[in-house]
Amino acid sequence: MPIAARAFAATAADQPLSPYSFDRRDPGPDDVAIEIKYCGVCHSDLHIVQNDLGGTRYPIVPGHEIAGVVTAVGANVSRFKEGDRVGVGCMVDSCRTCVSCQAGEEQYCVPGMTQTYGSPDPKGADVGQIVTQGGYSDRITVDQNYVLSIPDSLPLDAAAPLLCAGITTYSPLRHWKVGPRSKVAVVGLGGLGHMAVKLAVAMGAEVSVLSTSDRKRADAERMGASHFLINSDKDAMKAAAEKFDLIINTVSATHEIASHLNLLARDGTMVMLGLTTEGLPVFAMPLLWRRRSVAGSLIGGIRETQEMLDFCAEHGIACDIETIAPHQINEAYARMEKSDVRYRFVIDMAQIGAAA
Numbered sequence: 001m002p003i004a005a006r007a008f009a010a011t012a013a014d015q016p017l018s019p020y021s022f023d024r025r026d027p028g029p030d031d032v033a034i035e036i037k038y039c040g041v042c043h044s045d046l047h048i049v050q051n052d053l054g055g056t057r058y059p060i061v062p063g064h065e066i067a068g069v070v071t072a073v074g075a076n077v078s079r080f081k082e083g084d085r086v087g088v089g090c091m092v093d094s095c096r097t098c099v100s101c102q103a104g105e106e107q108y109c110v111p112g113m114t115q116t117y118g119s120p121d122p123k124g125a126d127v128g129q130i131v132t133q134g135g136y137s138d139r140i141t142v143d144q145n146y147v148l149s150i151p152d153s154l155p156l157d158a159a160a161p162l163l164c165a166g167i168t169t170y171s172p173l174r175h176w177k178v179g180p181r182s183k184v185a186v187v188g189l190g191g192l193g194h195m196a197v198k199l200a201v202a203m204g205a206e207v208s209v210l211s212t213s214d215r216k217r218a219d220a221e222r223m224g225a226s227h228f229l230i231n232s233d234k235d236a237m238k239a240a241a242e243k244f245d246l247i248i249n250t251v252s253a254t255h256e257i258a259s260h261l262n263l264l265a266r267d268g269t270m271v272m273l274g275l276t277t278e279g280l281p282v283f284a285m286p287l288l289w290r291r292r293s294v295a296g297s298l299i300g301g302i303r304e305t306q307e308m309l310d311f312c313a314e315h316g317i318a319c320d321i322e323t324i325a326p327h328q329i330n331e332a333y334a335r336m337e338k339s340d341v342r343y344r345f346v347i348d349m350a351q352i353g354a355a356a
Contacts, residue, residue, distance in 0.1 A: 001026055002127045003033065006352045007137035008326050009059040013051040016330040017136070020059055023127035024141045032080050032147050033072040034088065039135035040065025040161035040319070041345035043191065043252050044275050046333055048118055052277050056118065063135030063347070064090040064116040067150060067160035077144045085156060087148040087309070088140060089163035090299050092116050092132060093123075096145075104303040106146075136326065138349045148306050151313035158318035161191065161344040162309060164299065165319060169196035169248060170308040171300035172271045173203060176246050180204035185244045185263060186225075189216045192250035192273055194320060194343040197223045200248075202315040208244070210260070219342065237263070242290070244268055254278045261286040261294070269293040319344045325351035 002023035009020035027033045045062035047053055066088040070080050080086060093114035094101050100108040107113060114121070117134030124130065134140075150159050169192055178184055182205040186196045189209050200207045201224030208227035209220040217228045229236050242265050249257065252274035258281055261270060272280075272294065282294055300308065312318065320343045324332050332345045 003139050003141065005133075005137045005139040007061045007133065008329050009061045009133075009136070010049040010056075011059045013049070013056070017049065017062075017333075020061065022061075022129070022133065024139050025123060025127050025129075027072050027074045027141055028123075029074040029076040030143050030145070031074045031141050032070055032077060032086065032144050033141050034066070034068040034086060034139070034147070035071050036066055036068040036135055036138055036140055036349045038067045038157045038160040038323075039063040039137075039347045039349060040164065040321075041324075041329070041332055041336065041347065042161075042164050043336060044164075046336060047252075047275055047277070049333070057131050060118055060131070061133035061136050062117055063137070064088070065160045065163045065165070065346075066116070066135035066140065067156040067163070068140075068349075073144070079144050080147060080149075085150040085152065087150050087159065087163045088116060088135065088142050088146065089148065089167060089305055090116055092142050092146050104301045106301045107299045136329065136347060138352050146302060148302070148309060151309060153313045153316075154309070154318055157323055157346050157348070158321050159309070159312075160346050161319040161321065162195075162312055163305070165191045165195045165344060166199070166312060167300040167305045167308050168192055168273055168297070169250070170199050170311070171304055172248060172273070172295075172297040173200055173246075174304070175297065176269060176271070178203045178205050178246060182206070182246065183244050183265075184208070185210055185229075185240075185247045187231075187247060187249040187260065188251040188274070189220055189343075190250060190339060191319075191341070191344045193248075194219070194223060196248045196250060197225050198317050199311075201225070202311070202317060208240070231260070242266070246271065248273060250274050252276060254280065256280075257294075258283050258286070261292055264290065264292045266290045267292070269295050272296045319346075321346045323348050327351075
């Protein structure tokens with residue numbers, strides 16, 4: 001029979017999130033039922049709730065940084081058992097047959113991955129779900145092939161944001177082969193940026209942080225950054241010209257990037273990770289003169305996400321978090337818009353029944 005779930009959902013772009021009850025599907029043969037313990041709050045949740053990208057279908061339960069415990073498994077499930085610590089990231093299915101899926105890059109599924117929330121839900125018909133619903137809830141049912149194992153050494157609350165912020169930064173660092181001789185700059189020390197710093201340092205890179213002010217310098221140094229640059233300091237930016245092999249740009253607001261390209265060495269790449277909703281001007285000359293590139297990257301496949309979790313466990317890496325109760329989500333959104341969080345809000349779903 002369906003599994004009753006409690007959640008916080010958005011009902012319209014101009015309305016606050018509010019309590020919402022709905023049904024999850026009972027586990028099928030290949031499914032894992034999960035009690036959600038914690039769910040991270042991603043900036044993309046805010047974009048979807050406010051319909052910044054268009055196409056949001058309400059009501060919508062956001063949340064794709066999910067950490068919890070298995071409560072039941074289907075008959076064909078072999079990878080998980082009741083009581084296991086597990087995670088669910090940004091996708092819960094894909095076509096499984098296209099060239100990207102076959103390569104273990106399900107995030108680039110050609111027909112399109114099934115996102116954890118907001119995607120058409122072909123498996124939700126039995127419980128009346130038109131679109132998938134995410135992790136701002138106390139229960140979820142997911143196909144075993146899209147569930148991750150969370151190592152015992154990682155606290156569940158601090159591990160939850162690894163399912164998006166962690167893999168979103170890990171994947172480009174791996175793809176561009178960051179290692180002991182690499183020089184990496186991270187633009188923006190927020191939810192994504194602080195993970196990029198920690199991961200790049202653990203990979204052996206010399207890491208610099210670029211920011212708009214000095215207020216996070218101590219944090220950057222604590223995380224292992226060797227240098228901290230204020231991007232409005234023209235002398236410092238000039239001195240850093242042609243220094244970096246890779247720039248990880250995590251800023252999700254509209255901002256100027258053309259001058260940052262001069263910081264790249266020959267064949268260097270700036271990777272855009274922030275979900276901006278407006279165009280960012282780029283000029284050809286800085287690219288042509290040093291064979292530089294501007295690229296994008298989107299989370300990682302299931303295999304790489306598990307690799308990231310294991311890497312974090314091995315190196316003692318987790319997100320810096322601020323835990324909130326579900327009823328505090330609207331306050332968290334308001335603070336997130338002001339960049340007033342160090343460095344990721346995580347919802348404690350055990351408090352789903354707490355009074356506002």
